[in-house]
Amino acid sequence: MAAQLDEAEKQILGALLIDFSERQLDAQQLKKTYEGPKISDLISAICSGDDITRVDFDIALNDLVKQKLIKTGPWQPYENKPGAGFILVGGHSLKEYACLTELGYKSARQAPNRPAKSQRIVNNLHISGGQFTNLQLAAGEIITQKMQSNTGADSDILAKLIQILEKQGQVVSLEQQNELSVAIAHANEGNGKAAKTSLEKVCGSVWDSVQPVMWPILGELLKK
Helix, strand or coil: CCCCCCHHHHHHHHHHHHHHHHCCCCHHHHCCCCCCCEHHHHHHHHCCCCCCCHHHHHHHHHHHHHCCCEEEEEEEECCCCCCCCCCCCCEEEEEEEEEECHHHHHHHHCHHHCCCCCCCCCEEEEECCEEEEEECCCCCCCCCCCCCCCCHHHHHHHHHHHHHHHHCCCCCCHHHHHHHHHHHHHHHCCCHHHHHHHHHHHHHHHHHHHHHHHHHHHHHHHHC
């Protein structure tokens, strides 16, 4: 049984769980060191406020590795210099990215280990002609990914809806994000019935509890 986790450890596990779920990886990936999010992106997401410092993060990351809840990579063998008197066997992690282990996945799914605030890893991608923020990109394994473009106010609304669901302990997949974008689009078009149907589809069993908070957000769009 893993030791009780602190908030920094919970947030690292939570961010890795969101990444794992959104990329639709399977149990086989947990048996090896798959290429997860860059540690620099984890730091940007988790240390963005005043609650968790870089020191907190580094200690938490090392503790999670020691508890075998996560792995880091890529792995690099030790280099032995020609003519050295002894030979080093093994290697070390370059700590460029992090990923869940089977034990880490199970731990992250347990209610006591859910962070007070779920953090989503954001990649900033520079493309000639502009910089795009909040663009969800998959790393590592080759997967098929759908993406719906949201700009300006719509992007802010999407982020609010996702945050509400995550506070309910839900992991919002890329497919669900797209469905939320559809709901926002329907609301912008004045189609309240279609917007509510899409929103209810994403919320599922928590619809009754989140409806009083989420529906007024789209209601403002319908008024316009």
